[in-house]
Amino acid sequence: MAIIKTTVNDKLDFDAAVTELKEYFSSLGARKGRQLTYNVLTYGCQLNESDSEKLSGMLASMGLKASSGGELDDADVIVFNTCSIRENADRHLFGNLGVFKTLKKNDHDVVIAVGGCMMKVPENVERIKKSYPYVDLVFDPQQLHRFPVLMRDAIRKDKQLVNISADDYIAEDNFFPIDRKRKFRALVPIMYGCNNFCTYCIVPYARGRERSRDINEIVKELSELASQGYKEVMLLGQNVNSYKGAGGETFADILRAASDFKEFSRVRFMSSHPKDLSDEVIDIMATRPNVEKHLHLAMQSGSNTVLKAMNRPYTIERFQEIVDKFRAKVEGGSLTTDIIVGFPGETDEDFEETLVAVDKAKFDACFTFQYSARPGTKAAAYENQVPSDVVTERFGRLTEYTNRYAEESNKKLVGKTMEVLIEGISKAGDMTFSGRTVTNHLVNFTIPEELGIDPGEDYLEGRLCEVRIDRARPYSVDGILVSLKGEEA
Ligand code: SAH
Ligand code: SF4
Ligand code: F3S
Secondary structure, three states: OOEEEOOHHHHHHHHHHHHHHHHHHHHHHHHHOOOOEEEEEEOOOHHHHHHHHHHHHHHHHOOOEEOOOOOOOOOOEEEEEEOOOOHHHHHHHHHHHOOHHHHHHHOOOOEEEEEEHHHHOHHHHHHHHHHOOOOOEEEOOOOHHHHHHHHHHHHHHOOOEEEOOOOEEEOOHHHOOOOOOOOOEEEEEOEEOOOOOOOOOOHHHHHOOOEEOOHHHHHHHHHHHHHOOOOEEEEEOOOHHHOOOOOOOOHHHHHHHHHHOOOOOEEEEEOEOOOOOOHHHHHHHHHOOOEOOEEEEOOEOOOHHHHHHOOOOOOHHHHHHHHHHHHHHOOOOEEEEEEEEOOOOOOHHHHHHHHHHHHHHOOOEEEEEEOOOOOOOOHHHOOOOOOHHHHHHHHHHHHHHHHHHHHHHHHOOOOOEEEEEEEEEEEOOOOEEEEEOOOOOEEEEEOOHHHOOOOOHHHHOOOEEEEEEEEEOOOOEEEEEEEEOOOOO
16 A cells, blocks of 8 residues: 555646536536536535535536535436445435436436545445446545546446545645635645554545645645635644644644634634644643634543553543643633444443543533444454444433533533624524634524624624623523624624
């Protein structure tokens, strides 16, 4: 397995294929008497979303427009960007692919492409080859830069094309046209892949070995985003903290560089691994006002035996130390986590230790998952799998705990006036808007008429405002807008 960087020739091939497809879709559209459309379906994490923004950008540059209907099959080019993190993610694809058989029969020109992490699991590719012959293209999530070339070839040959490689690739973001979904938020991957091989996880197989983008390229992209008016950047990587620049730069350097752009009201990042989180990063969060005061740090389990079996290289005591440090340094900061229930061999005592750890850490929010065996991972072959009724029971108990702490965290905000970055309308009917605090708390709020503010979504999205919080819910808080910040407000 090698790590391959894209070259000038790749870019020339890319541009040639885009031009050719643009002509093809334009004449096909003329025949059909309408502009052709695309639909990119996103099933995974933010990195998957970021890939979808690139896929959409490429399709748009081929002259297609985004399909407006919410229907899956309401487009001329349909791209599945799959995720394989848990089994129910897989079901989405195979459940939905069936729908396209008739569609493809009725309109042979429709293009169906499948990519994303599921395509790095050989059984899934075999299943498509065998049972879904009407899928035109299976493409490698690590080779988005070849997507136009492969799509052109699949259309030319009029035969299913499968292109999955064992190598790892890295293309700078500026290789691609990017169609950013939110006009205020930019997703910026800074590194790809994962070397940790937690025994339950498919990501290292799907995304390959860790490789970091060039810091100068990242800063160039940030500078463009700042001048284009983006207010929030989300720095992405499976382990953003293990970023390693070619000149020895660390994640702290990237975080500082991003926060130096005063145009950004918020600099966020995902995900941090407990083994790599440095004190320097915590200090930056504590002192820089535009860096979010929210840390997502996956604990996974409160039992040292389970952590070891998961190949998570820290003890629960060490995890607790990091939590204490974060709480002490980042005033009012929020801490969220991921927990897996029912990992093979997890005993009642192990599970109780997880509850104790949740009690200590008092997470502001928690993403809880039932263990799902992923083919090809080490843990899938473990013999001591936990029966599903036991998993379900533990899962119920855990979520009761974690929900309680989440609600407590929300309750602490009641009565305060907080700065909120507006994300959009949350309920169109009664003009309730939603946004997030710098601690990533979700806020739904209304705008009192007497303030005389234009409540148009376009006008408000990405703006900072002050909201008085008057009610806590389990997953969000409600409030009333007090004032709008900046510009003419
Ligand atoms: N790289 C990130 C995690 C990305 S996956 C990190 O380590 O923080 C997001 C979460 O999905 C993981 O933290 C884990 O809790 C969960 N997850 C991953 N594989 C899983 C599996 N096989 N079954 C259940 N949950 C899983
Ligand atoms: Fe998966 Fe572990 Fe890597 Fe996170 S750190 S992506 S959980 S292998
Ligand atoms: Fe899913 Fe791949 Fe992300 S498995 S969670 S889309 S890295």
